[in-house]
Amino acid sequence: MTADGKRKQQGYDRLKQHQGKGYSGMKVGRSHKWYYDQGEWRERKITPDEWEISYQTTKRRAARAPEESGAPIGTEYNWLIVSHQRVDKLDANSYMTCMEGKKFKVAHKRASNAAWNVSERTQRKKVIEYLEQMIEELKAADAAEPLPFSVGEHEHVYGLNLRTKSELLDMAKEYGLAGTSKMKREELLEAVKERIAQEGSSSGANRSADKRQPDGDAMELEAKSKDELYRLASERGVGGRSSMNKTQLVHALTTRRKRPSSGSRA
Known part of the structure; x- marks a missing residue:
């Protein structure tokens, strides 16, 4: 193991403190991004609303x-995932399909151990x-706050709280927000959330008007499938696209097309 690898491994395993309790592993506040290979999802209907x-x-x-950072190969984890799935x-x-929620560590088993760190009874607790x-x-x-496990009329960007500072800067530029270059990540996040809320509150009436009398651009877009519209929205950085239906995607893409460039505002 290199000296740098030892330092990183020690940093991962070093005992840390959070709200008066000790823990090891990844530092609180940091984040990871993962890709999931094509997986197998199985489901069976139990009641009209339960699967x-x-x-x-x-x-x-x-x-x-x-190199040689993080948990050793062979480490196992037991997670509880509480998630909202929008399809x-x-x-x-x-x-x-979009998913958003939380996961909680229930137990772990180190590569060097044959047993989990806590008993089955403790895991259940x-x-x-x-x-x-x-x-x-x-x-x-x-009561007025949009809940994470409900689908309302509010605009919603899945995974927004997990966006990096660079991704938030790109979104701020797309929304035409000024003075963001010197903001900290949390300030950027709040500014983007506020703009999404503003656009969401003013777009309802516009969507109805656009549906009744689409202009040339909208008619072009309406001829595309929703999958094609979503890919186009992704390429153009349209915020909130993951929760939009086809009509909303057409409106958002038409609005972005008409909006003047905001490259100098960020």
Whole structure:
């Protein structure tokens, strides 16, 4: 192992503090980006509104891990995932799918150990505690606040809270926000959220008008499939595209086309 590898490994394993409790591993506040290989999702309908699901795949880092950093090969984890899944049917065999939520570490097993770090009984207790925590957060949310596990009329960009500073700067440029170049990441995030909320509150009436009397550009776009529109929206950096239906995508792309360049504002 190189000296640099030892330093990084020690940094990963070093005992850290968060809210008075010790932990090791990735530092709180940091983030990862992963790609999931084509996986297998299975589901079985139990009641009109309840399904049993199973999913298996291999996930890969978007960027290569530093040599000999992170958890050793052979480490195992038990996670509880509480997530909202939004799907939009594109054709007979395809659905646009977005997921957003939280995951909680229930247990881990080090590569050098044969047993998990906590008992089955303790794991069950932790799962109950995490679910109760989520329930309390939902109950405490303001009545006017869009909840993470509901789909409202508000504009929503999936994964917005996890965007990097560079990605947020690109979004700020697309939305025409001024003075963002010196903002910290959290300030950028709040500014983008505020602009999305502003556009969402003013776009409802515009969507109806556009549907009644589409201009030439809109008519061109309406001839495309939703999948084609989504790819075009992705290329143009249209915010909130993952939660838009076809009519909304047409409107957003038409609006972006008409908006003057904002390259000098960021």
